[in-house]
Amino acid sequence: MIINTELEYKGDLFPSTITSYTKEVDSIDFFTDNNVIMRVTVLRDSMIRFRFTAKGYFSNDFSYAIDKSQSHGYNVLELNEFEDHYKIQTSKVYVIVQKQSARVGIYELDGTPIVEDELGFHWEESYEFGGNIVKMSKMSPEGESFYGLGDKATHLNLKGKRLENWATDQYAFHKDQEPLYKVVPFYIGLRNTKAYGIFFDNTFRSFFDFSHERKGVTSFWADGGEMNYYFIYGPKMSDVVTTYTHLTGKPELPPLWTLGYHQCKWSYYPEAKVKEITSKFRELQIPCDAIYLDIDYMEGFRCFTWSKEYFPEPKRMVQELAKDGFKTVVIIDPGIKIDNDYWVYKEALEKDYFCKRADGPYMKGKVWPGECNFPDYTNPEVREWWAGLFKELIAEIGVKGVWNDMNEPAVMEVPTKTFPLDVRHNYDGNNCSHRKAHNIYGTQMARATYEGVKRFAFPKRPFIITRSAYSGAQRYTSSWTGDNVATWEHLWIANVQMQRMSISGMGFTGSDIGGFAEQPSAELFARWIQLGVFHPFCRTHSSGHHGDQEPWSFGEEVIEITRKFVELRYQLLPYLYTMFWHYINDGIPMLKPLVYFDQEDPQTHYRTDEFLFGNQIFVCPILEPNAQGRRLYLPQGNWYNYWTQELVRGKRELWVSTDFDQIPIFIKEGAIIPKYPVQQYVGQIESPELRLEVYFKLGKEKSYVYEDAQDGYDYTKGRYSYKTFSLNGKENELFITQHQEGSFETPYQTITIQVIGLPFEVKGIEIDNEKILFDKEAINVAEGIVIDKDFTELHIIGV
Template sequence: MITNTELERKGDLYPLNIIDVKREGDSVFFYAENAVILKLTVFRDSLIRFRFTTKGYFNNDFSYAIDENHSRGFNKLELEEDADFYKVITSKIVCHVSKKDLRHSIYDLDGNAILEDELGFHWEEIYEYGGNVVKMSKVSKDGESFYGLGDKATHLNLKGKRLENWATDQYAFSKDQEPLYKSVPFYIGLRDKGAYGVFFDNTFRSFFDFSQERKNVTSFWADGGEMNYYFFYGPNMQDVVTSYTDLTGKPELPPLWALGYHQCKWSYYPESKVKEVASKFRELQIPCDGIYLDIDYMDGFRCFTWNKEYFPDPKKMVADLAEDGFKTIVIIDPGIKIDTDYSVYNEGIANDYFCKRADGPLMKGKVWPGECNFPDYTNPLVREWWAELFKELIADIGVKGVWNDMNEPAVMEVPNKTFPMDVRHDYDGNPCSHRKAHNIYGTQMARATYEGVKRFSYPKRPFVITRSAYSGAQRYTSSWTGDNVASWEHLWIANIQMQRMSLSGMGFTGSDIGGFAEQPTGELYARWIQLGVFHPFCRTHSSGHHGEQEPWAFDENVVDITRKFVNLRYQLLPYLYTMFWQYIDEGIPMLKPLVYYDQEDSQTHYRTDEFIFGNQILVCPILEPNSKGRRLYIPRGNWYNYWTNELVSGGKEIWVDTDYDQIPLFVKEGAIIPKYPVQQYVGELDFDELTLDVYFKNGKETSVVYEDAQDGYDYTKGRFSLRTFKMTGKENELIVTQHKEGKFITPYTKFKINLLALPFGIDSIQIDNEDVNIADLKLNNDNTLTINKDFSEIHIKGN
């Protein structure tokens, strides 16, 4: 027998000796003699939950992060007993649980260790808070890599890092600064080229140490709550990410306009300034769909009000902007001004909707309006009240989206930048202090906002964006990375943050293009635009305190570059929309770091700059000033230079020359890339053909194009169009087949097909087994042909 005394290290306590084991349905309970219980639940054959308690019973099982619609069900669950451990066996993995101390290790079916406990679960009594710090440590192998954890401002590979999850208003944060605005306690481990994932679903302040303190140990711990984590087995990183995204949920499709370009500043006012900015975009022919109103549109920063001096008739202004294709998005913060002449404040007081201190009085803090109270968004009654407050903004005035800021929650003029820890929260009937609710406060605000915007936007789709988020927030909202800086270092950070957010289940994310704090040079702004158009959320935003940051605030070169790349984004909208559909349908990240794209290639494990946009476009931004090119890594396979159509074989690092108005872009051979004509805003043009750029491959490749009505919910009833194109290329032959699903009839009738890098001259063309006159297809010298969109097979023969 072993005792606590033998195992204590620095005051830590450990489970002792299993005395009983029970199987109940999909769970196995392991009871230790010192009141520790491990509940091991098999969600799927490759997804296991480990939940510990140290007091002999479990509290109510409740999580804001887990999507109630996630997939469950397994093929096999067997429990076996050996001399020193129990074995829990599924059809994918085997878990050993030590009889001595509940330490557990997970193996694949060939007996290879995937993840093993080092000290395993242990805890420390913290009498200051009357609870435990819960801890877990795992063995980390030499060469193991780690990814994930949301928008951390550090290297993509987290090996050797220690990181903290505590949502914090970090204005002008710096590289490696911790913590930031979001808490996403999910990481991916890559060991021996096999991937697994860990999601530590604990909303208290938490920490992750990836072999920084001890070389071959990875650990995570939290200042309270349970040791409650999920283990995902790959072995492909894609399986880990899609499984985590399924568990924590996926969004609905955004309206297509939300994927256009957006313009924002702190702040556009009065109305004449807003209209001036909007008209300048149209004058310069730079596409733009969204324009944002920051806090100055309000009356004294009171949420849900308008400053009538600046905006005498907001409904007319919003309608005028809409007439020109602009959707208006307004900011809403959580702080409600203490003002007895203010109806929102009075309703909150009358119904007891505001957060309170432990000894009774309302939580009071200073933000933009001055002294404020703060709604408790963890109370379902408060969320319902909050949702109803959007009726006037959305249904009456016509605002199309809402931007939630300051929802970490941020409080000014206090050292910890947020609520006191004794503030109480309802937590959906599981009352707790702010220590537990802090990290999910912003998510629950965004959830309440989403429910309101959706209710009053219907039958159109809502658009919400949040600064603070916890795992699962992606079900309700898009996000951005907060108050960054106009610097080259922050351009590098933004590139990594977007890749990391995509891996962490929150795909619909962007950075403030050009930087929020300080003022970019024209060159920096141009390079940021060239990156930002390849991020799912694309918005320029600045503090406005150091000068203007619209594209025309710089020289004509920058205007031209902005137009060129925003035009490219609008051409690629059907490709981007298809990426988004694959994200919500299958949980596939929209941006793929090279390690995700090809984890078998160890050269990718520390790459940070290059990423795959969707499935078939390689983007490598220019991240340094005065660059006429750069070195980059081309992943394995063959890729066409987007600008020259030159074919490059991958699996190696190359130098690419590039002009000021370009960045290195490559398209995977065999890809079929859909393009719309350039529009100044989504829905501006009625067009009769969709362009398909067909990149020849000697071999086979599949591409898909998803389309629907671009807004509304008919797509959920089968009214969508999903086209699957299969290319087969040979030395003197090209065959493209099309398979169609869905009931949506696209408004265009033709495809304009660009046959790129065809290695032969065209002798004959058959469409659906019928010879066609090449002249009838408008085939010209650059191998472009126009055909009916409903073809099943194109067969091209050459010489």
């Protein structure tokens, strides 16, 4: 469809003819007749940024999302001018810019289109707000698929959907409800099995339409701000996700205990109730590392206070819980109660740190404490002050983690559920209204909280969890998916949300296991635990208004199942910790949807249920009641059924029978899965010995194990141990070699190696070319052989 760009289209305005350009080092500015400037910046050969302004100049270039510590660089940048277009080329792609319309097409070097503008950049004057609604539309051929966008409660493949980004407190949200708590304006397109990404870094209310309104067109737009997006070329989905994750940043390594099981409820109080819960975990021997205190621990819901009635001696209680292996995590909300006798309120008032309305007075809203004012976390001075408030909680009382809630920001008793749009924000010196700051308010609160907890927890690592987040929040905080419901539909939603968050750069995420609102059946709770232990953040949380939601609330059978699966999670801690290491170093998502694992196989493009936990464990939850098993799609490769150890061929659909105390789990052949012994909490066993479960494969496979002191910052000085295990299986031989990097000395002396699926009878064993006295009766490789942890090569010889 050719449109005369001089004319308006449905009232929209378009760039006219490009008349000139200027080139800086890595940027080219194109100027049009009608004052539009398009700036094309090559950050990497595979990542190009596009910025547009319709006013003849660019505003200050500022973003909370971009990780400033990331280095960028490219190999090739050539610009050539032709009669009707410009051509910009890197070593991976080339860009065609049409002179007549400033429309853009991006192509592989052989000329294959990756993504091409339909109307391209256009805008609508918004006189109500005195700014522009900025729009972009691109052509989308049939068969193209879309993924990403953070916590959307809809099908993993976004084709045909229209989605909205406006952080919203959606209590008891349902499938397909829009918008939700988080804003991640990043999607991955998959076209002819080749992937690319678009990150639309604009914090205003924004929308994405994936061929919903118009067939064959994908568009995105925002209620203000700049048309500013990053194009990322794959062609592998993994490259797109990794590049985006590097662009918006990765967290530091969390302390190992945060990967344990956490128990939470609204609310555990008084102290006697907290102790009753923690003692019960130890009595039933269900491992647990963290206990959470919701808003009732405070004095009248005032942040940074303790209820004298419920928690008269918080420091003593926190110490006693710590002796029993429990770390205490407390909630902190943004609403500060208006109360002249309350020190936090008085300090903020004196320093003028609260958000104001456009005509001057402080923004006032109702939340749990009643009428509140709200700190402006977009002001660096306010963040610094807020960070300082954590001194008593963390340094003196000994709290180990902080949970930020209600930071969309949520306000009660108003239809919008949030601040009026005229509220003013500092925005790090780029003063603006709430229209622009709303979506990043929660992230800046989490950032300020992180800076405070980090300061006072040092030399230990901090732990923060947030409900609202914008792209880049993962640098400071973990998150959960908000107030879900105890229904089977929500079990499905949680599974999809976790996969989506993982490929949207926010790996450290979980859902409220069992559902927050309403009460799960025993069966639903058990199935949710079975899924939740395979999510990076693993926490049971409920509103508790319909009954209790501890594992023992559902009878003996569920206690057994919970124990079995939580124990499995604790055994897999070294595997999970290694996944985290790959995430923070290499930007590799911890959970991988099947389409990420094998984008070449069109069967994976619409799968929602199955995912990979790390690189080598395939998980498929049971998502409906009374199931005796389920159909699933096993991706390419050969896989061992974890429960039966049977080897199964992949790239096909199959029925897997399971009992109530199982879900389908498969291990990739050739994998070496590291395990620790079961502990009731991280650190209970001083030097947990490593056990390696080796799944035989004819051929080669690499596996990795990352270990360090489990907390603290020594790992940043090289004091870690990163082991690469290479497996090479032959018809009657198996070689396992070990290579270690890092200077951390693991506390155990030996490791146990167990081989599963060995196709031959063992005749002899050599360790580092030395024959070991081999006694068939005494040594059984299927049950495990104990060898020195520093071996270089293990050679198992068959008959």
